[in-house]
Amino acid sequence: MAVTYTDGEMLISVTERQEFLRCRRQWDFQSPNRQSLVRKGMPQIALHQGSAAHHGLEAQALGLDPLEALDKWFEQESVRIAQEYVARVGAPLGGQERMELTNSHILVRAMLTRYFDKWGWDNPIKPFRYIAPEISFKIQIPIEKYIENYHGPKLYLIGTFDGLADDESGLLYLIEHKTYSMKPSLESLLIDDQMTGYAWACYQLFRVMLAGCLYDGLAKKLPTIPVILQNGTVSKAWIDVDERTYLDALIKTHGENWYDVPIKLNKDKPAVKGIDHYEPFLERLRERDTAESTPFHTRYKIPIKASQVQTWEEDLCNMAVDMAANPRIYPNFPWSGCWDCSVQDLCKGVQYKEDIGWVIQTQFKLGTYGTRKAQAGLTPDQVGSVEDLKLLWAEKRKALTA
Numbered sequence: 040m041a042v043t044y045t046d047g048e049m050l051i052s053v054t055e056r057q058e059f060l061r062c063r064r065q066w067d068f069q070s071p072n073r074q075s076l077v078r079k080g081m082p083q084i085a086l087h088q089g090s091a092a093h094h095g096l097e098a099q100a101l102g103l104d105p106l107e108a109l110d111k112w113f114e115q116e117s118v119r120i121a122q123e124y125v126a127r128v129g130a131p132l133g134g135q136e137r138m139e140l141t142n143s144h145i146l147v148r149a150m151l152t153r154y155f156d157k158w159g160w161d162n163p164i165k166p167f168r169y170i171a172p173e174i175s176f177k178i179q180i181p182i183e184k185y186i187e188n189y190h191g192p193k194l195y196l197i198g199t200f201d202g203l204a205d206d207e208s209g210l211l212y213l214i215e216h217k218t219y220s221m222k223p224s225l226e227s228l229l230i231d232d233q234m235t236g237y238a239w240a241c242y243q244l245f246r247v248m249l250a251g252c253l254y255d256g257l258a259k260k261l262p263t264i265p266v267i268l269q270n271g272t273v274s275k276a277w278i279d280v281d282e283r284t285y286l287d288a289l290i291k292t293h294g295e296n297w298y299d300v301p302i303k304l305n306k307d308k309p310a311v312k313g314i315d316h317y318e319p320f321l322e323r324l325r326e327r328d329t330a331e332s333t334p335f336h337t338r339y340k341i342p343i344k345a346s347q348v349q350t351w352e353e354d355l356c357n358m359a360v361d362m363a364a365n366p367r368i369y370p371n372f373p374w375s376g377c378w379d380c381s382v383q384d385l386c387k388g389v390q391y392k393e394d395i396g397w398v399i400q401t402q403f404k405l406g407t408y409g410t411r412k413a414q415a416g417l418t419p420d421q422v423g424s425v426e427d428l429k430l431l432w433a434e435k436r437k438a439l440t441a
Contacts, residue, residue: 048193049363050177053236056355059362062371064389068382069406072362076399077406078381079123081136084143087116088259089218091147093173093201096154096216099163100172100202102440105151113144123404150218150257150335153281157328157336167204167212167253170425171432175199178243178419185356194359200237201255203428210250211425213237213343217256228254228341235351238343245425249343256337267292272302275320279334282324289317 049072058066067073091112098108117140124132132140155163162168180194202214215234217223228234238249262284266274273288289297293313301310331338370386377383384402388395422428 050195050197051359053198053233056358063368064370064386065380065382067368068385075406076403079404088143088147092218095151097172100169101436149261154257167206170203171428172202176240178240180359182356186360191363211247213249213252215252215254218259219256220259222337225339235347239348239351244419244422248345251343252341254339254341258335281328285324
């Protein structure tokens with residue numbers, strides 16, 4: 040097949056690179072550089088919750104009330120989703136869909152409240168200090184360093200990293216907020232593609248190598264309510280519960296003076312006070328709650344090596360050229376299934392050689408991607424140092440909090 044390049048320029052996001060590697064057919068349907076299809080109507084709730092949490096975290100870093108910002112975001116999103124749903128199906132959102140949005144709002148609000156209660160409402164990333172949150176960038180990919188006689192479009196890497204911060208000694212760290220259903224391992228994060236790519240972008244913008252990344256994870260769940268045993272006491276099973284929730288259960292079961300209530304576990308032994316029965320378990324919960332890794336929060340300080348950033352640049356250039364060269368399109372069906380793919384119906388239609396035009400017309404729209412809308416984003420021409428970035432974001436924060 041002859042190599043044919045697109046004209047002009049091509050913007051490639053860090054996430055898009057991962058989609059290209061995972062499944063070229065999915066990439067072809069969804070990439071803004073290809074068909075740019077986005078499903079109308081209800082969003083994937085998991086992705087929606089992540090966007091909501093990021094909005095609240097950014098608001099706090101900019102000096103705003105994160106919960107008020109979150110509530111406003113959900114209000115606006117609910118209107119937008121309802122309008123798209125009517126346009127798609129000709130009827131308003133049903134009770135199930137409205138409940139999903141409401142429950143999502145309740146969950147994220149509780150997650151953020153517990154996050155700030157744990158880490159602090161003034162500076163939750165201590166000992167780091169925000170330089171700026173939510174930094175979008177557009178950086179030309181240095182193809183000529185690795186590819187001889189390249190004559191295609193100008194290729195740019197775009198993206199938005201959650202924050203840049205420094206510590207007391209002035210070392211720079213990437214801040215990476217994540218909401219998750221399954222806790223990531225430290226081993227996998229040491230070579231994480233997205234964090235390494237953002238480290239590369241930081242170097243291109245500021246010409247300073249990051250010392251590392253703070254992975255700041257929020258589990259998408261709330262504490263489990265402990266059960267009441269047949270003997271009338273609160274279970275001390277080691278479940279995903281925190282001290283606050285366990286104390287609420289004690290008060291609900293034994294009353295405000297739970298610590299003085301006599302607890303009789305064995306008819307042949309005298310009763311003990313509630314404080315003596317429950318305090319050892321509460322102490323264990325207290326110790327777990329104050330750790331950096333709990334059932335609800337995970338923090339890792341990830342070192343980033345210059346050598347891995349260099350390798351990432353080489354891989355980026357090779358992959359970007361492949362993406363720009365009108366590549367062959369074919370699917371990848373992993374053994375784990377395609378449960379998280381939002382274009383499964385289109386893929387099956389292609390696989391069965393069916394006409395998918397009507398499905399595209401009625402179920403999809405052309406996407407407007409957040410990273411691309413932010414592409415007034417930073418370029419090396421706009422910021423040559425961290426000090427430039429500090430000045431830009433000081434002005435933004437002043438305007439928002441005025």
